[in-house]
Amino acid sequence: MELLKKKEKITVGIPQGLNYNRFSDLWITYFEILGIDLIISDNSTKKTLDEGTFYATDDTCLSMKIFMGHVKNLVGKCDYIFVPRIANFGLYEDMCTRYYALSDLVENTFKDSGQKFISLSIDVKDGIKEKEAFLDLGKQLGFPKVEALRAYKLAKKESDKKFEELKKNQRELFKKDGEKILIISHRYIIEDPYLGVPITKGLENLGVVPIIGSIVDRKLALRKSEEISPTCKWIESRELLGSIEIYKDKIDGIVIVTAFPCNLDSMVNEIINRKVKDIPILNLVLDGQSGFAGVETRLESFLDIIRFKEGRL
Numbered sequence: 001m002e003l004l005k006k007k008e009k010i011t012v013g014i015p016q017g018l019n020y021n022r023f024s025d026l027w028i029t030y031f032e033i034l035g036i037d038l039i040i041s042d043n044s045t046k047k048t049l050d051e052g053t054f055y056a057t058d059d060t061c062l063s064m065k066i067f068m069g070h071v072k073n074l075v076g077k078c079d080y081i082f083v084p085r086i087a088n089f090g091l092y093e094d095m096c097t098r099y100y101a102l103s104d105l106v107e108n109t110f111k112d113s114g115q116k117f118i119s120l121s122i123d124v125k126d127g128i129k130e131k132e133a134f135l136d137l138g139k140q141l142g143f144p145k146v147e148a149l150r151a152y153k154l155a156k157k158e159s160d161k162k163f164e165e166l167k168k169n170q171r172e173l174f175k176k177d178g179e180k181i182l183i184i185s186h187r188y189i190i191e192d193p194y195l196g197v198p199i200t201k202g203l204e205n206l207g208v209v210p211i212i213g214s215i216v217d218r219k220l221a222l223r224k225s226e227e228i229s230p231t232c233k234w235i236e237s238r239e240l241l242g243s244i245e246i247y248k249d250k251i252d253g254i255v256i257v258t259a260f261p262c263n264l265d266s267m268v269n270e271i272i273n274r275k276v277k278d279i280p281i282l283n284l285v286l287d288g289q290s291g292f293a294g295v296e297t298r299l300e301s302f303l304d305i306i307r308f309k310e311g312r313l
């Protein structure tokens with residue numbers, strides 16, 4: 001990566017989608033501490049998906065298509081678009097393989113636009129830890145190591161604090177009335193305003209309290225995941241598996257939400273459906289084509305089954 005000449009003000013664009021939901025507090029705080037102006041892509045809409053579908057390859061997953069739409073939304077509006085490459089956080093802590101090539105893929109797709117991109121690379125198995133990746137990012141942006149290190153440390157602290165708040169808020173949800181339904185889905189799907197939010201809103205309209213599986217004590221979830229699958233190697237999938245073990249005695253059902261076609265989920269969902277007994281499970285696969293009416297009907301039927309089973313219908 002070419003080193004940038006630090007100038008007065010740099011504007012960096014951050015696409016929502018994929019890892020944004022998980023890491024946005026870390027990224028945003030890091031850039032802000034360094035005094036960089038930020039533009040976040042607009043919330044997902046049908047247009048985001050349509051534009052992303054145009055730029056993505058046919059066989060890619062819905063989440064990647066949405067991500068491409070977010071990149072397109074930022075092209076021409078900032079000095080650099082930030083597209084990280086996150087391969088893994090160590091053994092059995094792999095990210096989806098699509099993230100491995102993400103920065104190269106995006107840069108090549110938009111190479112004719114004249115837009116510049118900036119990236120970082122985390123690959124603990126290859127000796128590049130998160131801290132080193134952020135020091136390198138600071139170097140690319142023209143900041144001395146001491147400034148980049150300070151920004152990383154403060155940003156890490158802030159993102160950990162925000163995640164603790166999320167977990168605390170979720171614990172409070174268990175005190176509310178209504179069936180508790182655990183949502184097993186990547187955050188970039190279930191928290192996406194176009195893809196997943198209609199599902200959580202739909203559940204809330206039915207009097208249900210959605211519990212987000214990926215908002216969980218991550219270390220504990222990784223340990224607990226082994227009770228369902230000792231060999232699963234993807235960190236986010238393991239956290240979701242672990243969340244089932246952690247929340248299983250407090251929930252009335254599970255809704256699995258997958259973006260089509262997902263290599264990881266096709267395997268992990270099968271494991272869940274085979275191994276998790278005694279908890280009703282609804283599988284929803286989003287393909288971006290169908291409207292919400294069909295999903296709504298399936299959520300209603302699922303709730304009827306749960307209420308009937310629990311003697312409340």
Ligand code: SF4
Pocket residue numbers: 061062063064096097098099186259261262263264265
């Ligand atoms: S985990 Fe699935 S949905 Fe997410 S990027 Fe990978 S293939 Fe796509």
